Amino acid sequence: MPSQENESAPLEGEGRSVAYAEDALKGVEAARERARLRSGLAPEWYGPAVVVTLVLPSVVQAWSQGRGGWAALVALVVSLLGLAAVLALVRAARRAAGVRVTRSLSSRLRRSRIALPAVLAAGLLAGVCCWGFGAGGAATRITAFAVWGLGVWGVCIARNAAISRALRELA
Template sequence: MDADLAAEALQGIEASRERARLTAGLTPAWYGPAAAVAGIVPALVDAWAQERGGWAVFLSLLVALAGLAVLVALVNLARRRTGVMVTLPWSARLRRAAVPLVIVLAAGGAAYGLCRQFGADHAVAKVALFAVLGIGAWTVFVIRNAKIKQKLRAAG
């Protein structure tokens, strides 16, 4: 009897751990659009600055650094939002993200190549590249969240 209760308690603890791990992996709904904008806006400013030169190039660099800082802040905010800090080693993160990363990068490269093929200049092609990368990352977050929510429903 006591062994059964102990086994049941351990199963409950393990189920709670799994739910917490899954919940920690959810990305907030606003994260995808914010990450996309943080990538696209610096590309737009860079395209604008290329025609002006001088101080505009410096401003473009500042906006690019600000976009990178926003992305880093978004990652930290998304992690802390869950209240559960589950940190995977870089190798595990790369394995999990390998296929989506390759697909998004290939789509971005294809967008850049197609823009250049059809006569767009470098600045326009770069904006298209970052737009596809941002939308692709957003799509990856939406798909991953859907899979996690499905696992959470299955776990009860």
């Protein structure tokens, strides 16, 4: 009966092949992690575009108050265009990052479980403060949407900084 040791011990050439395969697998995993991180980066233009997209419909709505039927129609159209612009910005940001598969809503909410409530609370607090100090409804809405837009921008900056740090650590 042949010895069991010879069957279980890899040959010298096989040992090198296993080591090369392990190194290649580590390289693939590192590349996969870098791609995952890069897909989370928001483009530089995304933050300011969100601020403008959130504030502009409120400004147009404030302008349209008391001006008649055509101004209300313009405000409605600008509001709908603002909603479409937000959706287009999200899609453009994903394309710029090279994301082909979108995350589920629950996954996105888990990722934003701290930032989203903080931004919403800041906007609501700003709106309540404006209302409490006697500002009109239009000024209150503009302030709340401006704070929300700036909050989204701040979250994008913070997330990009964290992702950039992680990418540097992988390199």
